[in-house]
Amino acid sequence: MTTLEFSYSLNQLSSTLKPFALKLTRDMDDANDLLQDTMVKAFTNKDKFTEGTNLKAWLYTIMKNTFITNYQLMVRRGTFVDTTDNLHYINSSGSLVENGVFGNFTMDDINEAIDNLDDVYKTPFMMHFRGFKYHEIADKLQIPIGTVKNRIHIARKFLKEDLMVYKHNN
Structure with a gap:
């Protein structure tokens, strides 16, 4: 499959991926971002796609994995763990000391x-x-x-x- 054919196939399938992206993100802007990320990853990794297999299923897998990765990054960004020798959890309210x-x-x-x-x-x-x-x-x-x-x-x-x-x- 040539780059032009691959690009055309991606473009044809993008409309079928959008509802799945919306279902995952529950937000139109995030769904559009996820769809764009999926298309970019698919296009940059077109050499990994085996011709004759299901392109739509391959794209759904890329989208699902991208969503999971982005979600995990977002969760990790929300909590900071100090890994110094003291091992203090910065965001932990359990270590709060109040002055009496x-x-x-x-x-x-x-x-x-x-x-x-x-x-x-x-x-x-x-x-x-x-x-x-x-x-x-x-x-x-x-x-x-x-x-x-x-x-x-x-x-x-x-x-x-x-x-x-x-x-x-x-």
Whole structure:
């Protein structure tokens, strides 16, 4: 088969390969790139094609292998592994060490905000925080359950205002 005949055959089969490329990539631009890569590889390796065999099957195999190779490269590019003597995994979140100082400041601020609450709100709030049910708090403080719920709600509101600085700090 001459180069011209081979080129003509590739051109004829390109339209049948496009749906397969689209099925593999699920994106039109990526499918066009894959089709182009397949045609370039087929043309540069035309000497490896055995005349009389199925050209279409040969092209499908090239396309499938090209897709797999590109996918593996993309996955490998997404993860970087440091191969130095320390063997640290750069992208590993398992080796994340957090500084506890900010947590201490936060807890100090939370405790201060709770201490600043009036006792009328702080007592039911802290009881609820420690796990008491609304009706238990009401019985213990000898106030209606609705009052307990209201005071806990107001305590949360005051704490939320006092600790607003931490709202967007994660």
